Amino acid sequence: MLLGKNFQILEKTVLAPHIFSMWIQAPDIARKFEPGQFLIVRLNEVGERIPLTIVDADVGGGRVLLLVQVVGRSTTEMSRLNAGDTILDVVGPLGLGIHVEKMSGKVVCVGGGIGIAPLYPKAKALKNAGNHIVSILGARTRDLLMLEQEMRSISDECIVCTDDGTYGRKALVTEPLREVLERGEEVSEVIAIGPPIMMKFVCRTTAPFPTKTWVSLNPIMIDGTGMCGGCRVTSNGNVRFACVDGPVFEGQGIDWDEMLSRLQTFSDQEQEAQNHICRVRNQ
Amino acid sequence: MSETQVKKGREKTAVPMPEQKAEDRVRNFQEVPYGYTEEQAIREARRCYLCVKDKARCIPDCPVSINIPKFIGEIAQGDFPAAIRTVMHDNLLPAICGRVCPQEEQCQLHCLAGVKGEAIFIGRLERFIADWYARQPNQEPAQSPASGAAKVAIIGSGPAGLTCAADLARLGYDVTIFEALHEPGGVLTYGIPEFRLPKAIIRREVENITRLGVKFYMNAIVGKLFTIRELMEEQGFEAVFIGTGAGLPIIVDLPGKNLKGVYTANEFLTRINLMKAYLFPEFPTPLKIGKHIAVMGGGNVAMDAARTALRMGAGKVSILYRRTEKEMPARLEEVHHAKEEGVDLQTLVVPVRLLGDSQGNLTAVECRKMELGAPDSSGRPRPVEVPGSEFQLEVDNFVFAIGQGPNPVLSQTTPGLQVDKWGRVVVDQATRATSLPGVYSGGDVIGGATVISAMGDGRVAARSIHQYLQEKGEK
């Protein structure tokens, strides 16, 4: 008898042209979930293993929420699935949950693009622990801003900006972040999740201030159990495996250039894989 | 067989096993040796002296003590059903062991026939009989545990876990294997390449174990999804076997170790074996292989990585090993196959630095030459660096294949589980009991390094678990 296979999609919502969310039936994972953790899905017999953050867990309903941005072959294939379909393999919860406690100062939560999805469960847990939350949300354009209502509902202050000025302030997230830090109020922690380049610049912005900066890294992964070493990042000069030692790390110690470079390892083949399904679909 | 040989008695040299030609096989992932035909197997079996069981020099060197003269005698007489029964009495996975056991250092090492001629090829005969059996229609009815049978949890579906599970199922227990990955088999599935151990064989063995009533719970990382305590206190498992293997890659602290194009053997082999990157783009997991690949190490893992790289289309593959060929820990057959296929063995060489371009791509490895010095604690000559002997090799990929440590996920989440300074689970040598009551362990996670020793551990642990549960039941 084979257990632990075929996970049902309970609900699917398209949030933006290339962004969708899914509730997946996974009662054991839901029960164990801590904010900060992720899972790895493999859609079908030939599928790749792709890591996705657990955005929310509903223990009573035995389900977990994922929010996915379509960027390549596997996420494209996933976007074609609907409620009632199944995903062959889902493994998790992986990685370490974040440390949640009531801090003396404010907590600034910075989310960029799809990064708002993994930011949300952490911000929510910190809010529930009694913290004062300042959220700074950024997106390229208005349509790509997601979870705004959810984030607002758990924030004491929420600043929204877009790169093109179609909504909120026309700015990059680092601009309001610097302003908040310069107000002189105590900021205990900054949590920043978004494209690696955004997290790199957030760390630069916070460096002169006496606050801790946490980031959630998204290197390429396979097993998610610390077995392959593909997800390695350099943190304070040491090799760390993001799947077991992370994915959340103290941002100042991260070697960002190496991290950004390693993400490009398979870019040619990723393009080829994407073309492959386009060809298969067009036949 | 010539007249004279028959008169003089037994053939002195082993019956060769036909195999794919080197120039063909480097272009495919099919198995290298074809296996003996019935006639070849009978001929090889007839070379055996069929030593009496207590005196046979081969049996003590087999970690699971197969009654070797008995099964070889049965093959010699063409009684294949009897031969497979004899083998399976002690070894559940003969098709696998016959292929990957280091026989030349185990059962074949002291074989009597080896004194005056070539040792009997016990492994090839074992493989033959297992493959013969696989072709027979499966008549074994599927079983399921009796209701109320005690529940046992097995963590990890490598050879240690599979063996322990099968033995316990045969004893009537209700057994569930928890496996972190999406496919069972452990290293047999994600590490050892298809051309050495076809995955169909593993699937078949897993199928047989399923027929014994063993349940497989896939995608379940114990320590994350469930803890051992939860399994025992909330889910009613009365005993646990830990067979989580050695899934922690060792990365040498060389400058440039994180450049693009630098892999651990685990990543390299997992992408290809488990995720089937050799069938890219049908299977979407990519692997980037350049023209020249260097592999650091000298064991089976290094040979597997090197031979796999050739099949993935690398123009040139160099193995960098710090001692000489004589000290290489890899099986002789693997070194031999690798050389035949054109792998470039660079011995007495150690990588000191990896160099990259401005985009972070690996471009070269700098090495230093070594000399052999006085023997070290392992008895092997210690390699010493030759000052000023640095040289560079232009390479596109570099693979670390220098060993692995135990994966810490489980031990870190299991309070009270005693591990040594390398993170290996500490067990009682006689019973494989860990520091936690009802919890047993075996295989690479306790320091093993071969498939057969993992299976041996699984078997001993199954016996201990049976005894433990019987005693517990009597109380």
Ligand SMILES: Cc1cc2nc3c(=O)[nH]c(=O)nc-3n(C[C@H](O)[C@H](O)[C@H](O)COP(=O)(O)OP(=O)(O)OC[C@H]3O[C@@H](n4cnc5c(N)ncnc54)[C@H](O)[C@@H]3O)c2cc1C
């Ligand atoms: C811990 C973690 C959490 C993540 N959470 C989310 C999330 O909640 N929502 C979301 O949309 N995305 C998330 N991602 C990113 C997501 O895993 C990738 O977008 C996805 O794997 C891309 O697959 P693809 O085949 O569609 O694209 P591809 O064409 O394969 O790749 C497109 C991009 O994704 C990156 N990528 C490719 N394969 C992997 C892989 N196996 N692991 C990590 N990155 C990869 C590549 O570097 C490339 O930049 C997360 C990644 C990590 C590591």
Ligand SMILES: Cc1cc2nc3c(=O)[nH]c(=O)nc-3n(C[C@H](O)[C@H](O)[C@H](O)COP(=O)(O)OP(=O)(O)OC[C@H]3O[C@@H](n4cnc5c(N)ncnc54)[C@H](O)[C@@H]3O)c2cc1C
């Ligand atoms: C490339 C390579 C080639 C080799 N060649 C040979 C050879 O030719 N001959 C030979 O005898 N030996 C060889 N070996 C060694 C041999 O494969 C191992 O000794 C053997 O597989 C160990 O068996 P095991 O059952 O202890 O663990 P493994 O085979 O490592 O299996 C452990 C399993 O446990 C799972 N697991 C780990 N942690 C958890 C957890 N927390 N929860 C659930 N599941 C978990 C893993 O995913 C894995 O499937 C080779 C090894 C490698 C890497």
Ligand code: SF4
């Ligand atoms: S199991 Fe291994 S050691 Fe034992 S007889 Fe078979 S090949 Fe030899």
Ligand code: SF4
């Ligand atoms: S020692 Fe050699 S000759 Fe004797 S029984 Fe074993 S295999 Fe046969």
Ligand code: FES
């Ligand atoms: S994904 Fe393999 S070690 Fe992290």
